[in-house]
Amino acid sequence: MPIVAFGDIGKAAKGLLGGDKATGTFQFDPKLSVSSTTSSGVAFTATATQKGETVAATLKAAYSTKKYSVDAAVDPSGKVTASASISELAPGVKLSSSAVVPDISTAKLTLDYVMPYAAAKATFGLTATPVVDLSASTGYQAFVLGAETSYDTAKSAVTKYNFALGYHAADFQFAALLSDQLKTLKLSYMHSLTSTSTVGAEVSRKLASGDTAFTLAYARKLTNGALTKFKLDGSGLLSALYETKLATGEKVTGSLQLQATELSKPAKYGFAVDLA
Structure with missing residues (x-):
């Protein structure tokens, strides 16, 4: 089983x-x-x-092969975000870069290196005083341990350091993340109960103040191929989703959100249509 990168520890629960x-x-x-x-x-x-x-429109173009990928996206303000990557530049090495035009100061260069028992990633801002982001992970069987940090050369200071421990099985994930310069502890969990139903939860606690927040979620695929999902957080905010694919190929998603502890408040709702 390949080593899980630091950013992917607990990925299924995050998703x-x-x-x-x-x-x-x-x-x-x-x-x-x-x-x-x-x-x-x-x-x-x-x-x-x-x-x-208002209506915000974006346009994205992407091209990829087994070794190369290039993409560019234009946002409503006219800014262009472009990125490119080369895989297997050397065994286990991937090189990528990104920038937001016309703000060239946003340009970054990223190096990913995957070894049999470890994964590392380094991102450098392409400026005279860059921010350098470093992360690494290692593991054994289903267990993974990782850390990340950021160093701001302009301030000559470490501005971020996080640690994570995870357990990744085929139908179960657990992750513990110590973040915000060791001030916040997050515990997340995901379990595929059956081939069609999944549950998950996250608990976040500010260690100094003791403030705690939690979120619960449940997703299920129906017999007709549609997907339903429900999410409830500690404040009583309940969200529901129904997603289906029409016979003509369009994917339609409807969402509803309401305050379960105060139903007199107006609900939020929305929808998305994907035409492929």
């Missing part, structure tokens, strides 16, 4: 609670996405999201 392709993403603003791929393999995705009285 269930925060949204991913496998378990759906809550969408509380009307959203329309149109995707297509040219004969040369370039994939285009146009997305329009309505926020209040």
Whole structure:
């Protein structure tokens, strides 16, 4: 089993609670996405999201092979985010870069190195005084241990350090993350009860103040292929999702959010349509 990178420790639980392709993403603003791929393999995705009285549109183009990938996205303000990567530059080495045009100071270079029993990642800002992000992980069988840190050369100071411990099995994940310069402890959990149902939870505690927050989630695939998901947090905020794929190929997602402890408050709702 390949070593899990630091950023992927507890990934399945993060996806269930925060949204991913496998378990759906809550969408509380009307959203329309149109995707297509040219004969040369370039994939285009146009997305329009309505926020209040305005509509924000983005356009993304991506091209990838087994070794190379290039993509660019234009946001509503006209900024272009571009990235490129080369895999297997050397055994286990991947090199990638990204930048937001016209703000060239955002340019970054990232080096990923995967070994049989360890994974490491280094990101350097391409400026005279860069921020350097470093992370590493190692493990044995289903257990993984990792750490990450950031060093700001302009301040000559370490600005971030986090530690994580995880257990990744085929149908079960657990992760403990000590973050915010050791001030916050997060425990997350995901369990595939059956081939169609998944549960998850996260508990976050500020160690200094003792403030604690929690989130629970449940996702289930129905017999007709549709996906449902429910999420409840400690404040009583309940979110529900229904996602299905029509016979003509379009994916439709509807979301609803309400305050379960105070039903008199107006509910939020939204939908997303993906045309492939």
